[in-house]
Amino acid sequence: MLFILALFAWCSFHAGFVSAQTVPGGKKISPVLFGLFFEDINYAADGGLYAELVQNRSFEYNPTERKEWHPFAYWEYISPGYSYGRISVETKEPLHPNNPHYIVLDVEFVGHYEQYKGETGVGFKNSGFDGIVVREGEKYNFSLFARQLSDVPVQLWISLQNPKGEVLSENSISTSSTDWVKYATTLTAKACCDTASLVVMARNEGKLALDMISLFPEKTFKNRTNGLRADLAQMLADLQPKFIRFPGGCLVHGDGLGNMYRWKNTIGPVEQRKGQRNIWGYHQTAGLGFFEYFQFCEDIGAKPLPVLPAAVSCQNSGGTWRIGGTGQQTLPMGEMPDYIQEVLDLIEWANGPVTSEWGAKRAAAGHSEPFMLEYIGIGNEDKITPEFEERFTMIYNAVKKEHPEITVVGTVGPFHSGPDFEKGWELANELKIPVVDEHYYTDPNWFITNQYRYDRYDRNASKVYLGEYASWGNKLRNAIAEAAYLTSLERNGDVVLMASYAPLLAKKGFTQWRTDLIFYDNVNIVPTPNYHVQKMFMNNQGDFYFENIIEYNKSDSTLAASCVADSKTGDVILKMVNASNENKNFVIDLSSFGITEGEAEMTLLNGDAEAENTFFDSETLVPEKVVFDVDEKFVYPAFAMSLTVIRMKTTQ
Numbered sequence: 001m002l003f004i005l006a007l008f009a010w011c012s013f014h015a016g017f018v019s020a021q022t023v024p025g026g027k028k029i030s031p032v033l034f035g036l037f038f039e040d041i042n043y044a045a046d047g048g049l050y051a052e053l054v055q056n057r058s059f060e061y062n063p064t065e066r067k068e069w070h071p072f073a074y075w076e077y078i079s080p081g082y083s084y085g086r087i088s089v090e091t092k093e094p095l096h097p098n099n100p101h102y103i104v105l106d107v108e109f110v111g112h113y114e115q116y117k118g119e120t121g122v123g124f125k126n127s128g129f130d131g132i133v134v135r136e137g138e139k140y141n142f143s144l145f146a147r148q149l150s151d152v153p154v155q156l157w158i159s160l161q162n163p164k165g166e167v168l169s170e171n172s173i174s175t176s177s178t179d180w181v182k183y184a185t186t187l188t189a190k191a192c193c194d195t196a197s198l199v200v201m202a203r204n205e206g207k208l209a210l211d212m213i214s215l216f217p218e219k220t221f222k223n224r225t226n227g228l229r230a231d232l233a234q235m236l237a238d239l240q241p242k243f244i245r246f247p248g249g250c251l252v253h254g255d256g257l258g259n260m261y262r263w264k265n266t267i268g269p270v271e272q273r274k275g276q277r278n279i280w281g282y283h284q285t286a287g288l289g290f291f292e293y294f295q296f297c298e299d300i301g302a303k304p305l306p307v308l309p310a311a312v313s314c315q316n317s318g319g320t321w322r323i324g325g326t327g328q329q330t331l332p333m334g335e336m337p338d339y340i341q342e343v344l345d346l347i348e349w350a351n352g353p354v355t356s357e358w359g360a361k362r363a364a365a366g367h368s369e370p371f372m373l374e375y376i377g378i379g380n381e382d383k384i385t386p387e388f389e390e391r392f393t394m395i396y397n398a399v400k401k402e403h404p405e406i407t408v409v410g411t412v413g414p415f416h417s418g419p420d421f422e423k424g425w426e427l428a429n430e431l432k433i434p435v436v437d438e439h440y441y442t443d444p445n446w447f448i449t450n451q452y453r454y455d456r457y458d459r460n461a462s463k464v465y466l467g468e469y470a471s472w473g474n475k476l477r478n479a480i481a482e483a484a485y486l487t488s489l490e491r492n493g494d495v496v497l498m499a500s501y502a503p504l505l506a507k508k509g510f511t512q513w514r515t516d517l518i519f520y521d522n523v524n525i526v527p528t529p530n531y532h533v534q535k536m537f538m539n540n541q542g543d544f545y546f547e548n549i550i551e552y553n554k555s556d557s558t559l560a561a562s563c564v565a566d567s568k569t570g571d572v573i574l575k576m577v578n579a580s581n582e583n584k585n586f587v588i589d590l591s592s593f594g595i596t597e598g599e600a601e602m603t604l605l606n607g608d609a610e611a612e613n614t615f616f617d618s619e620t621l622v623p624e625k626v627v628f629d630v631d632e633k634f635v636y637p638a639f640a641m642s643l644t645v646i647r648m649k650t651t652q
């Protein structure tokens with residue numbers, strides 16, 4: 001091998017590479033090519049990225065979400081020390097109409113017996129999403145809303161306990177009002193536990209209403225309140241995505257009209273947000289709502305790409321995918337003016353001045369500056385029916401008229417071809433939609449053999465956002481097939497504006513999609529080889545593409561390569577993919593960059609085609625970074641089943 005296997009700081013080249021701004025001979029490509037698609041599927045938000053540790057904190061779980069669920073699901077009634085009382089679920093005078101259910105705790109008797117050792121009282125316990133993870137010395141922010149219903153204040157004992165009932169942290173709160181009031185305290189864990197429970201227990205006789213019982217680690221990503229799980233969010237930040245599409249996926253258009261994602265329900269104080277059934281069969285609290293999505297984008301330097309429904313529901317509503325996806329429901333025309341206004345209001349909320357109605361709401365949430373929204377998606381792989389077309393066109397025209405500065409992303413169905421794809425493209429051509437969202441999940445071989453798909457696209461038609469794609473699987477051979485395809489997206493970066501792998505997150509035990517980018521449980525995170533491929537591309541994006549720098553046997557579809565330059569840094573980046581089972585050569589000629597010799601940073605991912613990362617060994621496949629000596633012209637022998645990225649500085 002040509003490279004020096006050592007991890008030294010990498011040096012710049014003996015290069016005559018002209019100013020980074022000019023990049024001679026290169027084709028301008030999308031500067032925002034690789035980003036993320038986030039959807040609350042596989043417990044990605046609640047129980048995942050959203051750092052709330054209490055499950056069903058607002059007592060809104062119900063049987064429409066899962067047959068066995070009810071408002072007290074995931075709560076356990078407790079009455080230690082021969083105490084007794086009653087609990088009931090109530091809806092009269094709730095904390096907020098969007099959050100209608102709460103619990104009334106009526107404590108009739110608290111036992112105080114010499115024979116009984118330990119805390120006594122009446123209350124309940126929550127074990128979070130399969131256990132609450134606490135770390136020794138770390139702080140946890142507890143809060144609840146209470147309304148005192150008895151004459152006397154109620155003393156509440158709040159504790160974190162391990163499965164043996166040993167107290168890991170405790171504190172208390174006393175009610176002081178017969179109105180709904182938020183009470184908060186901090187719990188500092190004196191020991192680690194991966195399966196702790198939160199106990200809220202009244203220690204004296206009395207009656208009170210309780211809602212929004214919440215526990216967050218103090219350390220969230222960037223220490224945001226109502227924030228994100230720090231390790232998972234960091235994993236996403238490490239990718240350095242150029243954009244994030246949210247909140248879905250099928251979650252956007254929903255299971256019937258009543259289940260469409262309405263962004264206004266997801267902003268403002270969390271206790272006033274409207275949770276709802278998640279199309280993926282659980283509950284979405286909306287705690288991770290539009291404010292948090294936009295904030296996260298800003299925190300990691302990614303452009304926000306919110307997607308709103310095109311006023312139609314998912315064609316598979318009610319499970320009609322079983323009989324051919326005929327379940328698309330459409331918003332009545334009479335409701336369209338209000339719905340269109342809802343779309344326009346999002347733009348004002350994101351970008352409008354604080355003096356505007358919706359800009360003021362953003363400012364009230366703590367963000368006076370605009371969020372710099374540039375893109376908005378309308379629709380998600382909808383069935384392209386006349387009803388869809390009519391509604392999409394109305395929304396599209398309104399956005400175009402009121403906000404010509406916003407780029408609308410349309411949709412062309414769920415597959416890489418077929419009737420919806422064709423009809424979607426016809427509509428795109430007719431309306432001149434700036435960008436359309438293509439989706440395809442297919443086998444790795446398809447990605448290998450379709451590497452020239454976008455080379456054939458009309459350069460004057462709509463640009464493509466490849467919003468969802470994955471080869472079925474998380475083995476190295478899947479990741480390498482995707483890598484080959486990603487080089488073709490770079491080559492066609494004048495047509496393909498953006499691309500995002502899907503789905504992003506999957507919780508162990510709650511995985512609903514066969515292939516995902518990152519797996520995790522409450523403690524561990526397993527990045528797939530597909531994640532590493534994404535990271536190698538996202539960390540090494542360029543905005544100019546160069547032909548003829550890397551030569552290889554083009555009739556061999558297992559080989560792929562690309563060369564891009566980043567005009568901001570002046571770096572030249574080579575990517576070489578060998579998806580075969582034997583080592584193969586690439587011939588590189590850097591003379592057009594004026595590069596003669598020097599050290600480059602090389603990142604290499606390779607291994608057994610069938611290898612994958614698991615919870616037992618999350619590092620079976622990890623890219624290796626080394627310093628690599630390059631010459632003006634050299635042969636690079638790429639390992640079987642490998643992706644190599646070579647990055648060269650051209651400025652001092």
Ligand code: AHR
Nearest residue numbers: 249250251380381502503
């Ligand atoms: O990514 C999972 C699902 O795949 C998305 O929700 C949907 O858009 C697609 O069918």
